[in-house]
Amino acid sequence: MTTIKLEGLRKVYGSETVVDNTNLEFESGNFVVFLGPSGCGKTTTLNMIAGFETPTEGRVLLDGRTVNDLPPHARNVAMVFQSALLYPHLTALANIQMSLRHAGLSADEIKARILSAAQFLKVDQLLAKKPSALSGGERQRVALAKAIVRQPSVFLMDEPFSALDAALRNSLRAELVHLQKTLGVTTVFVTHDQIEAMTMGDVIVVMNKGKVEQVGSPDEIYNKPNTRFVAGFIGSPAMNFIEGVLGEGDGSLQLKAKNSCVLLPQRLRDWAGEHGATHWLGIRPQHMRISDPAVEHAIPSEVWAVERHGKENVVIVQTIDGGSMRILTTPDVNLSVGEKIALTFDPDRAYLFAR
C-alpha cells in the first residue's frame, strides 16, 4: 500500500521542457491513468516515478519518502513495458525469476512465489517457453507475472497493450483491473488511448505539452472537462467544436461563427469570457440533433458521409462555416451524401471554452 506524490516535478531536455511543474498526489491502491497524445510528457513522468529519469526539479515521493536518488530496483516498483518487453533469450521462468534477484529469498521461496504468480496469471504451463514462442497475450501475462512476483509497492505500466489487437486488448483490460483490485497495489498506467483510460482508471491525469490539463475520475473528466483539449480528447466519436466570437443578441448570449450564429443557454454564462473574445462551443455527437432547416439559429450543413455502426449511425457533416461535425443518430435515420440539413444541440449538454 503506497501513496505517490509528485512535487513541482519538472524535466527539461536541452531547451525543451518535457514535463512542467507537475504537482499530483495519488492515494494508496488507486489505479491512476496518465492520458495524452504522444510527446505530452506522460511517459517521462512515469520514467521519473520509476527512476529511469532524474527530475530537473521537484521530488518524487513514495509513501512520503523522497526517492529521487534511489535507483529503480531500490524503489520496489514493478514495471510492464510497451509491447510486454521480456528478455528474449530467456525462458518465461527465467524472465520472472529475474525480478527476484535482489529479494534475498531461498530457492524454495523463489520457486513457490514464481509458481503462485504464474498460476494467478494462468501462465504456469508456459514457463519453459521463450518469449518468441508465446503469443502477444501470453507474453503480456508473463510480463505481468514478472511484475507481481516481486510484490512491489507500485505497478508502473507504459502502454502495455499498444501492440495487441483490439479483442485481446479488451479482455486484458478487464483482467488487469481485476488483478489490480485484487492485489490493491497502487498502479500508474500510461496510455494515449482514451477508452483504456476511461475503462480502467480510478483517477485520470490528462496531459498535453508537458502540462497537466485535468485530474479527475473518469466521470469528471468526461462530464466536466476543464479545457477544450480535455473535451476533445475524451469521448468517441470526439466532441464537435464551433469556433466563434461571443456576443449578445436576441436577449441571449450568442456565439457568432463565420457564417452562422448559435444561441447559447443561460447556464453557459458562467463559462464565458469577455464579449468579443473567441470561444469554442463544444457539443458531443450524441447531443446534436438534425432539425428542420427552417428552425432559427440552426446550423445549415451538408451531409458528407454516413457511417453505420449497427446500433447507431454516425453522420458526418460539413457545416456552413466549413467545419466538420459528427452526429450520433439512431440507425433508422436515412440521409444521403450531399443532402442539406440543419443542426441543433441540447443546450443542457453544451460546453463553452474561452480560447
Added chain:
Amino acid sequence: MMIFAWLGHPGPDAVLGAADLDDAGQRQAPQIIHGLVNSLIVAAAVTAITLVIVVPLAYAFGRFSFRGKTALLMAILFSVAVPPVSTLIPFYILFIQLGLTGTRFGLVIVNLTVTVPFVTWMLIGYFRNLPPVERLAQIDGFSRFGTLLLVVIPMARSGIAVAAVVSFLFAWNEFVFATQLVNGTDAATLPTAVSGFLFLQPQPGLLSASLWISIVPAALVAYYLQRHIASLGMVDAIH
C-alpha cells in the same frame, strides 16, 4: 609463368611421388605445421582482442548518445575506408623501429587495425536493433556493466558470433602484411608458408595439401559458428 609450369607438370603419379619431396619441399614442409600454429595463435588472439574491444564499443555507440559520437563514428568509418595495403610501408618502418617485425604480436596489432573498426560498424546496427532491455535490467537491479555482461551479451550471441567469424577469417587469411612483416621468420603464418610452395620452388602436390590444411580450421570455425547463428535466429532481436 609458374602457373604454366604447373599446367605442364606430369600427372598425379608424379605429383604424389616420393621424388617430388626434394630438398626444398622437405625444408618447407615443417614450416607448414609451424605456420599453422602461428596462424591459429594470431587468428585466435585477433578474434579475442577484437571482441573484447568491439563489444563494449559497438554497444556504447549503438545504445547511448554522448557528445562527439558522430565525430567518433566518422573516425571509425574513415579508418575502414583506407585500403589496408596503403598502410603497409608505414607499418613496416614503424615495426622495424619498434622491433616488432617477425613477431606474432606485431601481426596481431596490424590485423586489429582492420578488424576493430570493421567489426564495430557491423555490430553497431545489431546492438541498436536489440529491444530496450536496459530498462528491464534496471528494474531488476543490474548495474550498467552487469547489464552488458549478463543481459546484452547473452542476447547478442548471434551478432557476436558473426563478428567472431569475420575477425577470425580475416586474420586467418591475411597475406600481404604477413609476407612483409613475418615471412621467413619463426612467426610466419600459414598463408606465407604455403606461398613458399608457389614462389620459392613450385610444388603443386605440397601446395595443394597445405592449402587443404589451411582451409580446414577456417571452415570448421565458420561452420560451427554458422550453426550457432542459425540456431539462435538473427530475428530474435524483435522478441
